[in-house]
Amino acid sequence: MKKAVHPTSATAAPVRGRPKVRPAALVTEESTEDAETRIYQSVVSGVMSQRLTPGTKLPEAALCELFSVGRTVVQKALQRLAHDHVVELRPNRGAIVxxxxxxxxxxLFEAxxxxxxxxxxxVARSATKADFAMLRRQLRQEHQAMHSAPQTEWARLASTxxxxxxxxxGNPLLxxxxxxxxxxxxxxVAIFQPPGNAACEHDEHARVVDxxxxxxxxxxxAEMDAHLRDLESHIQLIEDQTELSLADMLGLS
Structure with missing residues (x-):
């Protein structure tokens, strides 16, 4: 006589009508990552727009309040910013720009x-006619931005x-x-170059391509070397004094 087989927890049929529940850990992890990215992007934006000046203190408690997050999230964002050289983490003294x-x-510029x-x-060895045509399209966009776009857009196109x-x-490591x-x-450059100066000069880029x-x-x-030396020469390592609040500097007010 065959013994009756009882379903185990691994083989039992699922109970109908029971809603699927997303694990709480996944929800927390996702929201934490989003909050961390939000803080990171706000600080980078503040630095690139020259609202956050060098030496500005970034207290953990203030960031927690401004972004409505816990201290752990703020610490992770600051560590990421430090890795990218946007902020400095000073032992027992907190973070500063x-x-x-x-x-x-x-x-940095020598390297x-x-x-x-x-x-x-x-590039000279491997670039095709199509590649040079693409570079010249970029140069046209760059030239147009210099006459109509904010300085931050100049910097983005110059870097591009x-x-x-x-x-x-053709060398992915380089x-x-x-x-x-x-x-x-x-x-x-964003922090220390005086307003009104192009991050890179359009004519110098054009001569490199030519x-x-x-x-x-x-x-x-030789043209690129002179170009980069000129770019460095416009950097003025002067700390600007500001009376803006941290919320204003982060673009949150």
């Missing part, structure tokens, strides 16, 4: 000049030009290193 020294800026000098010969050259090098270093340079398309690699490298 990064304050690079003149020596740090010099070394960028060396990196872009290595990339340009690769350099990043495109990195991609056209392109990745260039992306990181341009991100750091863009922050320094030289590359003509196969004049040495001239292209």
């Amino acid at each position: 990064a304050m690079p020294t003149r020596e740090e800026v010099d070394k 960028r000049r060396v990196l872009e000098a290595a990339i340009l010969p690769l 030009f350099h990043l495109t050259l990195g991609e056209l090098s 392109a990745r290193y260039l992306t990181e270093i341009i991100s750091r340079c863009a922050l320094v 030289y590359l398309e003509q196969g004049k690699v040495k001239e292209a490298v």
Whole structure:
């Protein structure tokens, strides 16, 4: 006689009508990540728009209140910002907007000049006619932005030009290193370059493309070197004093 088999918890048929419940842990994790990103983007935006000036304190308690989040979320956002060199985390003193020294800026641009000098010969060797046509379309957008768009848009398009050259090098490692270093340079330029100056000069970009398309690699490298040195020369490491509240500087008021 066969024994009756009772369903176990693993094999039992599901109870009909019971709603599916999303695990609470997943909901919490997702909302935490969103809040962390919101804080990160607000701080970066404040820095790039020059509302948040170097040395500005970013107290955890104030950020918790402004963004209606817990301390853990704020700490994760600040750690991410520190990783990207947007803020400095000082032991027992809290976070401040990064304050690079003149020596740090010099070394940053020195590394960028060396990196872009290595990339340009690769671009000249591998870029196609379609690639150069695409670069010239970017240059037209850049030129138009210089006469009609905010300075932050100039900076974005200028960075895009350099990043495109990195991609056209055909070397993903060099392109990745260039992306990181341009991100750091863009922050320094956004913070310390006086208003009204273009992040990059359009004519210099155009001459680099002309030289590359003509196969004049040495001239292209020399033009890029002079271009980056000129960009660095406009950086003024002066701390601006502001009476704005933290909420104003973060664009939350």
